[in-house]
Amino acid sequence: MLNIKNLHAKIEDGAEILKGINLEIKPGEVHAIMGPNGAGKSTLSSVIAGKEDYEVTDGEIFFEGKNIIEDAPEERAHKGIFLSFQYPVEIPGVSVTNFIKAALNENRKANGLDDMSAKEMLSEIREKSELLGIKKDFLSRSLNEGFSGGEKKRNEIFQMLMLNPKLAILDETDSGLDIDALRIVSEGVKHFKNQGNAVLLITHYQRLLNYIQPDFVHVLADGKIIKTGDKSLALELEEKGYDWLLN
Ligand code: ADP
Ligand code: MG
Ligand code: MG
Numbered sequence: 001m002l003n004i005k006n007l008h009a010k011i012e013d014g015a016e017i018l019k020g021i022n023l024e025i026k027p028g029e030v031h032a033i034m035g036p037n038g039a040g041k042s043t044l045s046s047v048i049a050g051k052e053d054y055e056v057t058d059g060e061i062f063f064e065g066k067n068i069i070e071d072a073p074e075e076r077a078h079k080g081i082f083l084s085f086q087y088p089v090e091i092p093g094v095s096v097t098n099f100i101k102a103a104l105n106e107n108r109k110a111n112g113l114d115d116m117s118a119k120e121m122l123s124e125i126r127e128k129s130e131l132l133g134i135k136k137d138f139l140s141r142s143l144n145e146g147f148s149g150g151e152k153k154r155n156e157i158f159q160m161l162m163l164n165p166k167l168a169i170l171d172e173t174d175s176g177l178d179i180d181a182l183r184i185v186s187e188g189v190k191h192f193k194n195q196g197n198a199v200l201l202i203t204h205y206q207r208l209l210n211y212i213q214p215d216f217v218h219v220l221a222d223g224k225i226i227k228t229g230d231k232s233l234a235l236e237l238e239e240k241g242y243d244w245l246l247n
Helices: 039-049 073-079 098-108 118-131 147-165 179-192 232-239
Strands: 001-009 016-025 030-034 054-062 080-084 091-095 165-172 199-204 215-223 222-227
Touching: 001 039, 016 039, 016 054, 016 222, 030 039, 030 232, 039 054, 039 073, 039 080, 039 165, 039 199, 073 080, 073 098, 080 147, 091 098, 091 215, 098 118, 098 147, 118 147, 118 179, 147 165, 147 179, 165 179, 215 232, 222 232
Parallel strands: 030 199, 030 215, 080 165, 165 199
Antiparallel strands: 001 016, 001 054, 215 222
């Protein structure tokens, strides 16, 4: 599904941050990327999603066999790549529901499909929101306006379930994960996951991986993947930290 080869990227006019990343993700897999603060984890997720603050200086990103390096972020989204928003923007006057309806129909249109029928949309929204314990009044609130950390997280996972991407990239900040948020993310991922899609979970802490069992754990440090293992690697990192890997 995703095949990253020798990926180098830098900030516009800045230092190189990604220094030769190789990563292959197949359908059905959950990959976790861990690593010290500043390693380049969020940069990697941004570069996969195509955010324009970064410049790819070498290497390739293949998604379903096609090189997507030249694709704009929207095109990548239409192809089925979803990135959770680390710092979501507020959109006053646009409700949670209207935002997701528009995003979903835009995705469908880009893939040659008609708008989802109002009836099907309603039933989708009902099913996904109930699953995440989202109440009706939340759905009609302005997007992200005054949302608490838990509400932002619910909205993000709601968007993921509604858009039903092929590859979901969840970049979990170190601070945003209280018990409530952990439960939302892990329930959401369990519901989302099937043999045809994949998850790339980026996290600073091992705790989330007690809830979501990854097939592969990668350690990213100084812009490179320096170690790959199975879920036992996450436990080892929890116990020993990163220092033993860094020399
Ligand atoms: P992580 O998510 O692993 O903590 P980041 O990808 O956020 O790491 O950051 C990697 C390095 O790149 C850090 O040194 C950070 O300061 C720098 N960096 C990332 N994005 C930017 C940016 N837009 N402008 C300036 N520096 C950046
Ligand atoms: Mg960071
Ligand atoms: Mg980060």
